[in-house]
Amino acid sequence: MTELTKSTADAGTAEPAAAPAPAAASAEPAVARVTQWGEIRHRFVANKLAVFGLVLVLALFLTAIFAPLIAPQDPYHQDLTNTLQDPSGEHLLGTDALGRDQLSRIIYGSRIAVEVGLASIFLACAIGVVVGALAGYFGKATDSVLMRVADVFFAFPLIIGAIVIIMAMGRGVMPVIISLAVFSWPTVSRLLRSSILSVREADYVHAARALGASTSRIIIRHIIPNSIAAVMAYAAFSVGGAIVAEASLSFLGVGVSPEVPEWGNMLAGAKDFLGVKDFLWVYPSIAIVLTVLGFVFVGDGLRDALDPKLR
């Protein structure tokens, strides 16, 4: 990780005017300064859509972190004399059926989205990387057993599988995170496994083994860093998917508790006023769409930046 931050910092000073990196590299003899991560960062920044996605994602993070400062009102505060108010100066995005301020609920909703999106995909990647690494490196029986287990969880449609787990654990943020991770890790382990299969026979792995490196050292120091690119792109892309899944669960009434300010909950409440009070679902929908697009663009950009051979 230190290597990563150092190299990105290097690349930052090396190309302030976004000059083509290869040209800069050939101009001076210090070719070694153009690190792999510097190149990746350069390719990412050159992709306008990816940068736009990054801006959206950063905006989401800032909103989530500073929600109490930004939100004009308490998202839980009910005002039964002011229910279903159209957007106005007092309530910029109107109020819901219980008189709660919509804008404040959307702002606080970003917290659940970020929490569930990041935590579930992080958990999925942690499980998936361990399983995929073991399966890919050891092969044979280990591989067959682990991959059949992955197949079992892969065969459940995400939302349906998640609902089953939530039924066992009860509603709440934690069950949602766990249930989404339980059915998302197989993709990660498959990705990592297949890329390990191609890296495993690479010369540098043979070299490391010849030098007497232990199996765990080879996996952790050589194989995973070289196979992780696909996983990283998948992870960025999937956070958006996890946020949609989480909102879907709440929309169906099996996600986080109904009083929690959360986008899916807001849409579920707005459904009854369809065509009458459309602002109730339009604004939370915009929040979800921008969030998902942000992660999709970042994921696409990362994939292209990490592996320029694609596309």
Add this chain to the structure above:
Amino acid sequence: MGSYVIRRLGQMVVVLFGATVVLFACLFVLPGDPVGSLGGDKARDPAVVAELRERYGLNDPLPVQYGNFVKNLAKGDLGEDYTQRRPVTEILAPKLTNTAKLAVAAIVIDIAIGLLAGMIAALFRYSFWDVLITLLTTMAVGFPSFVIGLVLLSTFSVKLAWFPVIADGSFQSMILPAFTLAILDAALVARLMRGTMLEVLKADYVKTAVAKGLPRRTVLFKHVMRNSIIPVVTYLGISFGSLLGGALITEAIFNWDGIGLALVLAIQQQNNPIIIGVVSFGVAVFVVLNLIVDLLYAVLDPRIRLA
């Protein structure tokens, strides 16, 4: 090929076994008592509850219940549900027809819009239409089905009143839910089609076909299309499986009386036999379609050898 199919069938059984075990484990560690809550709020006569528990075999240890489930499943029997006390298969059959109707309609829309858009984008690369299609298909990925459903429902049913607000199973009421299901897949099909077609257009056999003076139409349909369509077929096959497994959100928004809506209701009522029926059906369809798609892949592209 033969041994490949046999091995895949073996793996399929393992996956189905694992999936149903996971399902059973989750459903029967539930805190609530499904039978006790059947009468709604009013308390049940303990004797009746005891009789019902006996009737549904809920007093047996979990492995025994699972064993009975597998035994009955082999006979095509999914047991009786808790609320109507009718066979689960009998309850779900008409709902499955409804879900299948919707799934077929969605796939037809995917093929019509997705293939056409992808072809246009690839054939007229960098044109206005290509840019527009690429932009739209990129944006579509960001729209969850509930947002699409709410937009369509409020615009075309509530405001314009072109379609009924509550689905009654008619063709008219099928259009909006079918589009809701189809939009994302149509966008992905278009992207997939565009990508593969651009590859295929550069291939040597296409250059050869053009060079030997074949009519443009022949080259397009016999050489380009046939080779570009393989990934699309794979994608749509898998997609059809997940559609059949129950489109929960779409069916819930449009009140479409399919197995997805049945599942949502069964969850609220803790009607375990229905839940087990729908979920294991969804998993089975997914696994079977995966196998079919892999086999189809080999048929469409003879270069692929299954081993």
